Amino acid sequence: MNSMERVLTAMSHKEPDRVPFVISVTMQGARELGLSIKDYYSKAEHVVEAQMRMFAKYRHDALNPTFYGALELEAWGSETRFRDDGPPNAGPPLVTKLDDITKLVPPKIEDAPRLQEALKALRLMKSKVGETVPVLGVVISPFSAPVMQLGFDRYLELLFTRPDLFERLMALNEEFCVAWANAQLAAGATAIAYADPVSSTTIITREMYLKTGWQVAKRVLARIKGGVATHFASGNSLGILPDVMQTGTVAVGVSALEDLAAIKAVCRGKLAVMGNLNAITMRHWTPAQAVAEVKTAMAKAGPGGGYVLSDNHGEIPWQVPDEILLVIADAVLTWGRYPLAWVAQEVAA
Amino acid sequence: MPEQATVVEEFERALLAVDTLEAQRLVAGNGADATPMKVVDTLIAPALERIGEKWERGTAALSQVYMAGRICEGLVAKLLPPGSPERLARPKLAIAVLEDFHFLGKNLVLSALRASGFDPLDFGHADVETLVKRVRDEGIEVLMISTLMLPSALRVKELRAQLAAAGLRVKLVVGGAPFRFDPLLWREVGADACGQNALEAIEIVRDLLKAAGDGRTGP
Numbered sequence: 005m006n007s008m009e010r011v012l013t014a015m016s017h018k019e020p021d022r023v024p025f026v027i028s029v030t031m032q033g034a035r036e037l038g039l040s041i042k043d044y045y046s047k048a049e050h051v052v053e054a055q056m057r058m059f060a061k062y063r064h065d066a067l068n069p070t071f072y073g074a075l076e077l078e079a080w081g082s083e084t085r086f087r088d089d090g091p092p093n094a095g096p097p098l099v100t101k102l103d104d105i106t107k108l109v110p111p112k113i114e115d116a117p118r119l120q121e122a123l124k125a126l127r128l129m130k131s132k133v134g135e136t137v138p139v140l141g142v143v144i145s146p147f148s149a150p151v152m153q154l155g156f157d158r159y160l161e162l163l164f165t166r167p168d169l170f171e172r173l174m175a176l177n178e179e180f181c182v183a184w185a186n187a188q189l190a191a192g193a194t195a196i197a198y199a200d201p202v203s204s205t206t207i208i209t210r211e212m213y214l215k216t217g218w219q220v221a222k223r224v225l226a227r228i229k230g231g232v233a234t235h236f237a238s239g240n241s242l243g244i245l246p247d248v249m250q251t252g253t254v255a256v257g258v259s260a261l262e263d264l265a266a267i268k269a270v271c272r273g274k275l276a277v278m279g280n281l282n283a284i285t286m287r288h289w290t291p292a293q294a295v296a297e298v299k300t301a302m303a304k305a306g307p308g309g310g311y312v313l314s315d316n317h318g319e320i321p322w323q324v325p326d327e328i329l330l331v332i333a334d335a336v337l338t339w340g341r342y343p344l345a346w347v348a349q350e351v352a353a
Numbered sequence: 354m355p356e357q358a359t360v361v362e363e364f365e366r367a368l369l370a371v372d373t374l375e376a377q378r379l380v381a382g383n384g385a386d387a388t389p390m391k392v393v394d395t396l397i398a399p400a401l402e403r404i405g406e407k408w409e410r411g412t413a414a415l416s417q418v419y420m421a422g423r424i425c426e427g428l429v430a431k432l433l434p435p436g437s438p439e440r441l442a443r444p445k446l447a448i449a450v451l452e453d454f455h456f457l458g459k460n461l462v463l464s465a466l467r468a469s470g471f472d473p474l475d476f477g478h479a480d481v482e483t484l485v486k487r488v489r490d491e492g493i494e495v496l497m498i499s500t501l502m503l504p505s506a507l508r509v510k511e512l513r514a515q516l517a518a519a520g521l522r523v524k525l526v527v528g529g530a531p532f533r534f535d536p537l538l539w540r541e542v543g544a545d546a547c548g549q550n551a552l553e554a555i556e557i558v559r560d561l562l563k564a565a566g567d568g569r570t571g572p
Contacts, residue, residue, distance in 0.1 A: 085454075090504030093453055156457035160416050161423075164371045209414045238530070240411065260534065284503060284534035321503045 007065040007137040008194070015231075015254055015276045017310040023302050023340035024065040025313040026278070027329050028320050029058050030072065031091055035322075042086040045071050048125035056132060062333045065312070067133065069125040070142040071118075073199070076184065077152045079116035080108070089322050097155040102162055105169045108153075110180040113187045123191040130192025141193030143185045145200035146177030146224060147217040153177075159202075163216065174220055182227045195231040197318065198224075198253065204239025206259075213244055221251040233257065233278065238317045245270045260284075260316035265304040268311070276310045281332070283315035287323045291331045298335035303347045306340070313340070357395060365400040368421035369413060380428050389432035390439050393470045397425050398555075401465055405552030419457060422464030422551060429468045440472040444494040444524075444561060449476035449484055451508055455501035458529045462497060465551035471558065473497070481512045488516065488523050495561055497526045497554060498544075506531035506538060513543035526557050 005013070005021045013020035033054025034044035044050050048069075055067050074084040074094040083095040099105060113119050129139050144152070150159040150173060162170050185196045202208065203217030225232050234248055235257030241248060242262050249271075256275055258267050260282035271277050281297055289297065298313065305311040313336055320329065339346065360383055367375035383396050404421050407413035433440050446466065450459045456478070466473045476487055488496055496516075500506040509527055516523055527539050528548040539547035546561075548554030 087504060089507075090502055093502065096454055156455065157419065157460045160419055160457070163416070164420055205411070205414060207415045209417065212414070212416070238534070243411075282534060284531055284538075287503075287535075288537075323503065323507065 008135055011065050011138050011312065014309045014312055017273050017276070017308065019307075019309040019342040022342060023306050023311060023313050023336055023344075025333070025336045025340070026066045026068075027058075027062045027064045027333060028068065028283075028315050028318050029062070029329070030068060030070075030319055031322055032320065032326075033058065040086075041088060041092065045086075045092065048121050048128060051125045052128045052132070055129065059137070062329060063337065064333060066138045066140055067129055068140045068142075069122075069129045070140065070188075071122050071125070073144055074152065075118055075122060076144055076149065076180075078118050079111040079113075079180075080153065081111075082152065091319060091322075094152040097153060097158065099154045099158075102154075102158065102166055102169055105162075105173050105176075108173070108176055110176050110183075113183050119184065119187070123187060126188055126191040126193055138194040139192055140195065140197055141185065141188030141191075142197040142199060143181050143188075145198050145203070145217070145221065146174055146181045147220040148200050148202040149177050149181070151202060163208075163212075170216075178220065178224055181224055185224075185228045185230075185232075189228070189230040193230070195233060195254075196228055197257070198228075198232050198234045199237055199318065200234055201237040201239040203244070204236040204241055204259075205243045206236075206239040210244050210247070214247060218244075218247055218251065221248075221253070225252040233276075235278070235318050242267055242270065245275065249275050255312070257314070257318055258316065263304075264301055268305040272308060272310065276312065277305050278312045278314045279305075280316040281314070283317045283320055283324065286315070286328060287321060287325075289328050291328070294328050294331040295335045295339075298332055299339050302336070302340055302344060303350070306342075306344050307347060309342075361396060361399045361403070364396055365403050368400055368404060368424055369407075369417050371417070371420045371424070373424050373427075376424050376428065380432075388439075389429075389437075390470060392432055393429060393468070397429060398469050401425060401468060402552055405465075405550050408550055409552075415457075415461075418551065419461045419464070422461055422468060425468035426464040429470065433470060435472065440470055444558065444565065445492055446471060446473035446495045446497065446558065447476050447487065447491065447493045448473050448497040448499065449479045450505075451484070451498050451500055451512065452478070452480055452505045453500065453502050454478060455499075458501065459497075459499035462499065462528065462548070462551045462554045465555055466558070469555050471555075481508060481515055484512060485515045485519050485521065488521050489519060493523050494565075495524045495526060495558060497528070497548075500527070500529040500531060503531045507542060509542035509544060524561055526554065528554060 010020040010024045031041050034041045036054040072092045077094045082098045084092045085095050086092045231254050233255035234253040258279040260280045364379045408418050524545045526546045527544040546557045
């Protein structure tokens with residue numbers, strides 16, 4: 005099986021030849037090419053070259069040529085702060101007074117040079133791998149983007165005290181999000197990762213989710229012309245998974261702080277699961293520990309398919325040693341062959 | 354008159370529902386024959402503690418913890434205006450976000466501290482050099498650092514080194530997502546303590562007061 009066949013088989017809740025896996029390397033491409041992170045993201049060609057090299061190195065099952073979360077905010081007029089040891093971050097919030105939401109205008113994808121650069125990376129990547137490897141696109145959900153647009157605390161005040169402005173902001177963000185997702189699909193993305201940490205039960209209650217993030221997700225996913233995987237970016241989701249299934253998403257990225265077996269029990273046959281290696285502690289894992297973590301995750305979520313092994317955040321920190329990422333890759337290739345017979349043997353033992 | 358435990362439960366419910374008016378009504382009803390500090394001690398702080406415990410058990414969400422703290426901060430600001438002699442001026446406390454622009458955690462702890470009668474300084478967003486200067490200039494005894502990103506959390510190590518090089522014996526308390534995902538990280542970066550949530554942050558400050566032999570245990 006090639007990576008596309010492997011991932012699609014897993015997504016349809018069947019067992020492929022082995023557990024598919026994604027090492028979520030993004031800014032590590034800069035290290036690969038000997039560039040600063042800022043220089044690295046200045047050209048689509050850098051991202052494509054590095055993703056291809058890392059694909060060969062880790063032998064994993066997807067390419068992620070999208071840039072970084074703050075890229076979307078640049079299109080809205082925000083600045084991005086680069087650093088040498090971590091992902092680029094959005095600078096100070098774009099909106100400092102809630103009433104200024106009424107002045108926001110969603111950017112047009114065709115007028116945003118940095119979004120165009122990211123689309124170029126997708127096109128180049130697609131031309132290299134065709135239909136053999138999934139190429140991921142990514143959007144920040146309209147419900148989670150205000151954390152960067154307003155700042156988290158101001159956004160929570162909006163959510164609880166200004167329903168009128170909240171609805172207005174969602175309408176603006178939904179237009180942008182749908183256009184950005186569909187532009188990525190048109191440029192060659194196989195599917196879209198919908199990053200929605202604010203909808204997690206870490207941040208809001210289920211009751212609030214059903215009134216807000218869930219409604220947004222249902223509206224947006226219905227308009228995205230391709231498969232969508234929802235990612236809670238380290239946030240908890242166990243308490244809302246039956247609701248998440250109803251948004252039209254095909255997969256869910258889950259937290260290291262929740263039990264993967266419990267998540268799998270809810271999702272089995274209905275929603276594919278991605279996760280949930282702890283990308284923060286990974287920094288000081290020993291090789292033996294890395295193998296054990298991979299085996300534990302596969303034992304809990306692998307049987308029956310419907311599972312893609314990855315980290316819990318969708319982005320491996322800069323500080324995680326390459327040696328450990330290679331051990332993780334080797335462990336999946338060694339232990340991830342279906343039917344995962346060792347799982348039953350180890351449980352019996 | 355209802356039992357105090359019942360009033361605390363009602364107050365907690367109002368906070369979890371982000372019902373500011375009901376919270377105000379309960380504080381007004383409770384404060385008729387009590388000192389402001391007693392209202393903080395017997396109503397506001399216990400309710401915030403219960404909400405903090407619910408957050409740890411996963412039965413309350415971060416947005417509720419934050420909004421509860423904001424409501425209580427507003428209520429306590431009326432009972433005990435900033436600079437009020439009843440507020441706890443010691444330890445000299447400050448809180449900051451190191452390097453990035455994620456303010457929620459800092460503001461959450463800031464609100465909880467103020468709602469518990471402490472009088473912390475808000476250093477906002479700052480780099481290592483600025484923090485060392487402000488700690489020295491303002492005689493800070495406890496510096497609380499909030500981070501969201503792992504690289505920012507790792508910068509605490511540099512902050513600790515520069516504070517030590519400047520001869521500043523400030524207690525360094527850290528918190529934020531990287532410390533929740535990696536329980537060993539706070540020791541690695543040289544912090545004196547780690548608050549997994551706002552409740553723990555307050556307990557740490559109280560413990561530091563006790564350890565310093567201040568004679569007070571805080572609110």
